Amino acid sequence: MTSLAVTHHDGIAIVMIDLVGEPVNKVTAELRADFSEVFAQLERDSAVHGVVLASGKADTWIAGADIDEFLTMKNAEEAEGLSREGQRLLERLEALRFPVVAAIHGACLGGGLETALACRYRIASDHPRTILALPEVQLGLIPGAGGTQRLPRLIGLQRALDLILTGRNVRAKAACQMGLVHELVHPAILLEVALDRARKLADGTIKPAHSPQGRGAAGVLLEDNPVGRSIVFRKARDGVLAKTHGHYPAPLAAIGAVRAGFETGSDVGYREEARAFGAMAASEVAKQLIFLFFATTALKKDPGVSAPAPAPTSVETLGVLGAGFMGAGIASVAVQQGTPVRLKDTDTPRVGRGIAAVSDVLKARLKKKQITRQQYADQLLLAGGTTTYAGFAHASLVIEAVFEDLALKQRVLREVEPLLRADAVYASNTSTIPIARIAEAAQRPNRVLGMHFFSPVHKMPLLEVIVTPATDRDATVSAVAFGKKLGKTVIVVNDAPGFYTTRTLSAYMNEAGRLLDEGAAIDAVDAALVAFGFPVGPITLLDEVGIDVGGKVGTVLFDAFGERMAPSDSLRRVVESGRTGRKGRGGFYLYDEMGRKGEVDSTVYNVLAYGAQRRDVPAEEIRQRCTLAMVNEAARCLEEGVLRTPRDGDVGAVFGIGFPPFLGGPFRYVDTVGATEVVRRLGALNERFPGRFEPAALLVGRAGSDQRFYPASGNPLP
Ligand code: COA
Numbered sequence: 001m002t003s004l005a006v007t008h009h010d011g012i013a014i015v016m017i018d019l020v021g022e023p024v025n026k027v028t029a030e031l032r033a034d035f036s037e038v039f040a041q042l043e044r045d046s047a048v049h050g051v052v053l054a055s056g057k058a059d060t061w062i063a064g065a066d067i068d069e070f071l072t073m074k075n076a077e078e079a080e081g082l083s084r085e086g087q088r089l090l091e092r093l094e095a096l097r098f099p100v101v102a103a104i105h106g107a108c109l110g111g112g113l114e115t116a117l118a119c120r121y122r123i124a125s126d127h128p129r130t131i132l133a134l135p136e137v138q139l140g141l142i143p144g145a146g147g148t149q150r151l152p153r154l155i156g157l158q159r160a161l162d163l164i165l166t167g168r169n170v171r172a173k174a175a176c177q178m179g180l181v182h183e184l185v186h187p188a189i190l191l192e193v194a195l196d197r198a199r200k201l202a203d204g205t206i207k208p209a210h211s212p213q214g215r216g217a218a219g220v221l222l223e224d225n226p227v228g229r230s231i232v233f234r235k236a237r238d239g240v241l242a243k244t245h246g247h248y249p250a251p252l253a254a255i256g257a258v259r260a261g262f263e264t265g266s267d268v269g270y271r272e273e274a275r276a277f278g279a280m281a282a283s284e285v286a287k288q289l290i291f292l293f294f295a296t297t298a299l300k301k302d303p304g305v306s307a308p309a310p311a312p313t314s315v316e317t318l319g320v321l322g323a324g325f326m327g328a329g330i331a332s333v334a335v336q337q338g339t340p341v342r343l344k345d346t347d348t349p350r351v352g353r354g355i356a357a358v359s360d361v362l363k364a365r366l367k368k369k370q371i372t373r374q375q376y377a378d379q380l381l382l383a384g385g386t387t388t389y390a391g392f393a394h395a396s397l398v399i400e401a402v403f404e405d406l407a408l409k410q411r412v413l414r415e416v417e418p419l420l421r422a423d424a425v426y427a428s429n430t431s432t433i434p435i436a437r438i439a440e441a442a443q444r445p446n447r448v449l450g451m452h453f454f455s456p457v458h459k460m461p462l463l464e465v466i467v468t469p470a471t472d473r474d475a476t477v478s479a480v481a482f483g484k485k486l487g488k489t490v491i492v493v494n495d496a497p498g499f500y501t502t503r504t505l506s507a508y509m510n511e512a513g514r515l516l517d518e519g520a521a522i523d524a525v526d527a528a529l530v531a532f533g534f535p536v537g538p539i540t541l542l543d544e545v546g547i548d549v550g551g552k553v554g555t556v557l558f559d560a561f562g563e564r565m566a567p568s569d570s571l572r573r574v575v576e577s578g579r580t581g582r583k584g585r586g587g588f589y590l591y592d593e594m595g596r597k598g599e600v601d602s603t604v605y606n607v608l609a610y611g612a613q614r615r616d617v618p619a620e621e622i623r624q625r626c627t628l629a630m631v632n633e634a635a636r637c638l639e640e641g642v643l644r645t646p647r648d649g650d651v652g653a654v655f656g657i658g659f660p661p662f663l664g665g666p667f668r669y670v671d672t673v674g675a676t677e678v679v680r681r682l683g684a685l686n687e688r689f690p691g692r693f694e695p696a697a698l699l700v701g702r703a704g705s706d707q708r709f710y711p712a713s714g715n716p717l718p
Contacts, residue, residue, distance in 0.1 A: 004034045005056070006042070011049040012198045013042055014191065018056030024063040025055055027111040027145075032089055039092055050198030051096070053119060054103040054191060059129050061102075064110025067139070067290060071715055073281055079144075080278030086111065086145030087270050090118035099201035103194035104172075105187050108132045114145040117154060121201055121208055122180070123194050124172040125187035132175045135167035137250045139293060140286030140662070144277030148257040149269045155179050156212035157223040161236045161258065165251045174369075179213045226263075233259050247533050247662045250280050284672070288664030291716045292654060295647045296489050298717055304465060304480035304492040305473045312481035313423070313474070315339055319395035321412055323354025323385065326429055327401035329457030332361035333486045335382040336371075342384050342391040351385035358383045361458045389419050396421065397482060399451055401429040404552060409433065410441035417443055425475045427451035431502045432553045435495045436468045445470045449479055452499060453488075454656055455545070462656040463488035468495040489655055491648040493637075497560035498553070500637050500649065501656040504666070506557050506565065507633035508657075509550065511626045511692075512538035513568025519610040520617040522588050522600045528622035533660025538626060539588045540597070541658075542571070543581035547588075551575035563691055570608045577607045627669075628682055628693065630659070634666040635696035646709040647717060667709040675702035 003025075005016045015038060017025050025031070042048050055061040065086070073079045093100060093115070102108075102116040105125040113132050116122050124130050134143045134151070142148060143164060152160035155178050163170065176184045185193045200206045215223065222228035233255060240251040253276035261269020280286055303309035318334050320327045323345035331341040335358065343358075345351045359380055366376045384391065392398065398420060402412055409428055417426065426448045428438050439445035450466030463483040467476050476492060483490040493500045512525050516539070526537020542550045554567035574588070581587035582595055590598040605612040634649050643649045650665020663669045670678050679695045680703075686693035701707070710716045 002034075003028075003031050004038050006038060008047070009195055010199075011047060011202070012052060012195050013045075013048050013050075014052045014054055014195070015042075016054050016056045017062065023057075024060040024107070025057055025112070026063050026066045027086070027115070028066045028069065032085065035089060035093075039096060042098075043096060048098060049202040050098045051100045052103050052191065052194040052198050053100055053115070054194065055106060057106060060106040060112075061104045061108040061130075062112025062115060063107050064112050064135070065144070067293060068715070070139075070141075070281055070286075070290060071713075076278040076282040078278075079281035080274045082281075083144035083274035083277040086114070087274060090114060090146050094118040094120075099198055101194045101198045101201065103190050104132070104181065105130055105190055109135055110143065110147075111145050114143055114147040114150070116181075117150040118146065121182055121197055121206075123183045123185055123190065123197065124175055124181040125190045126172050126184040127187045128171070130172040130187075131169040132172075132180055133167060133169045134164050135169075137165060137248070137254060138167040138289065140248065140250050140283060140289040141280045142250050142254040142257060142273065142277055144273060144281075146270065146273070148254055148273045149261045149266055152258055152262070154212060156215040156219055157229060157232055157258070157262070158219060159212075159215070161232070161255065164254050164258070165236060165240060177214070179209075182208055229262055245531055245533065247660065248285060249283060250285070253280055285662045287716075288662055288668055291664050291668060291710070292651070292661060294715070294717050295651050296655075298647065299489055299491065299651060300484065302480075302490075302492075304476045304490065309477050310474040312478040313396050313425075315395075315397045315478070315482050315485075317342065317391065317395045318482075319389075319392045319398035319416075319420075320344065321398065321400040321416065322402040323351050323357075324401065324403075325357070326453060326455060326457065327399075328354040328357035329361070329455065330399055330401060330429065330453055331383050332358045332458050335379045336362070336365075337485050337487075338379075338382070339485075340382045340384065342386055342395065344386050344389065344392070346387065348385075348387060351387060355383055355385050389416060392416060392419050393421065395424060397425045397427065397478065399427045399429055404430060404432065404549065406433050406437055409438050413438060413441045413448070423447070425449065425478050427479055429453055432498050432556045434497050435466050436470070439468060439470065446472045447475055449475055450495070450499065451479055451483065452501065454501075460656070461487075461489050462501070462652060463490045464499055464501055464652060464656065465490055465492045466495050466499050467492060489651060491652045492644065493648065493652075494642050494644075496637075496640065496642045498557050500634075500642055500652050502553060503557060503637060503642075504630050504633045504653060505657045506553055508626045508630035509538045509542060510554065510565060510568055510571075511629040512542075512622075513571040514689075515617060515622055515625065516570040516608055517568050517610060518617065519613075519615040520622065521614040522604070524614075524617065524619070525622055525626075528619035529626055531619065532623045532627060533662060535658045543587035543589055543597075545581070546583055547571070547574055547579055547581045564694070570610075573607050573609065574604065579604070579607075624681060625685060628678070628685065631666040631669060631678065632682055632693065632696050632699070635670070635698045638667070639696055639698035670699065670702075671708045671710055671712075674706045675699050675708075676704060676706050679703040 002020045007014050019025050099120040101121045102119040134147050136143050175181045257273040257276050260272035318339050318341045320331050320343045323343045331343050334341050343354050365371045435450040439448040442448050449471045452464040454460035465479050480490045522539050526539050529537045557565040579586045585591045590601045637643045646667035650667050653659035653665045654661050679699050682693045682695040
């Protein structure tokens, strides 16, 4: 037995889980076998009156089922069998003759939380690393070891559905408030308290409550009768469908399993849970979401350059040039990680607004109880404003986030560079302008790179680091390491106009614009792409990012790539009309004083070439044209070496520009549809719109043989 160590303490056994050679504890076949054997031994040992289940890992209790094992499942039946096995094991744990206390410190996720739920008592350490969740739906799965049955009975139906359907993390304090754990203690005394509680449970001094606590009168009324419950289930289903547009089957399957347990008893509930788990594990959606988990995990370990990678320089002070929306956003995430920031702009009111914007982000976290008052005060103190370059001489990283204009960016670089350390990294937060052009103004172009953050910085998970042939490898590694420290998923791309994300997004947005040129209705274009799985439609997105910004980006890419990237006539006309989108309360849609989006602004049609009378364009045509333009451009980026790997292209598209996660990303999409078919569709479009859909050579090379970007089965990133 290698994963469990048992020690005895006056009648109470501590079972310590510590998977040898693994960074986290996960429910592997070996751990299941070890559990089985240990339970059997303890059950036989009459000297044992209670058990404490603890983890030997620093930051995880149990991180869930072994996701690698899912990849070996051949079909739904096999996955269903795995779920039944997990259910039976935890039923045995629950039925042991003595109490089992879960002493939880660190991540307690998925099968880990399901294990804890089968214990009689749960104590959590009051520590930021202690998080509890059932994240299975995020992998396209449902809890498969009793979670859909035990959780609602423990914390109430509505709260359980919220956790199961979102997969969101619950911190220890909130877990205690909702009755998910019985007690919170300081991590230093976790084991001691757990031993004490096991003893008291064994001798009957304490008895945990059996019905959900703290649901409030409305909760009890709704949940404790069949009519109320059916309302809850219907609302949950409607909520899921509104969010997922039917693309994600797992949340609906989870509702089905919870419901079966309530309506027909636990036996049926458990059976339905296992059946649905099997069906989900075999689904295409789960494969794509699991791929994204592996891809983002692999990126956590990727230094951004080929081996052997130089060591990164840690950023003791960050200089940010430009206290606007992006600059302040970058500062707000840096101070949260304890990095002091010097935020520079040309005048005091601008700096003041920047600091206020940092404070707003932190205040929102405070309001949501994600940080304490003390943390809020400490973090805000790390953001210092300046109208001079005071403090920049110490900064090992400077991020420029001034207006998107080459001459301005070059001027700022010229001005600040002589004041910086010779080894400082200078990053431009541009979304389009080639870094090499900006670096033309530098004395040390080898220290210049791009750090393309997405807006709003504190919410968007991706960072695109852009390097030129001149960029030093240690500069790249340092920028990547800092991005990871800020909690971002980082891809490194080679310099080119629009890099990867802006370029592929522009190809897609341009096509949407051309559909408007041809008379498609604004809302029809948006609706077709939302139905495809994008979070918002391309025209809404244009209003969001700013029509003026879109216009500028379009010009840069047109200059670089010619006719293929020619901006649509519609976009050009709307830019000229002075409409800027939501920020200017006037774009393709109407906005109220609060900035909330309303209907299409029908007067905008008068600006467009086709006029106010729109024609019906089939949704399928809209989808194909826009998405294939994006996919084809992504393939060109790989072909030209802008992208290092298809993995980076998929992660970048999903986390940066909203490509539907259930499709895995553009390269996964090509694998699913088949390169032959993609090239055929592109060819057909290219006949209708010559030059715009010329299939990328990389795709043409794969057509015929349907050569894939990823292996067809097993680990997608071997
Ligand atoms: N199954 C298989 N491998 C897992 C795993 C799981 N449930 N959880 C973590 N790992 C692996 C990672 O793949 C990574 O492997 P590698 O070192 O070979 O690349 C390693 O453990 C460390 O994970 P990482 O994510 O880099 O560490 P972290 O400290 O940043 O985060 C967790 C730790 C547990 C919070 C995070 O890994 C996580 O969210 N895991 C998935 C949890 C989950 O979805 N569980 C439900 C499964 S149904």
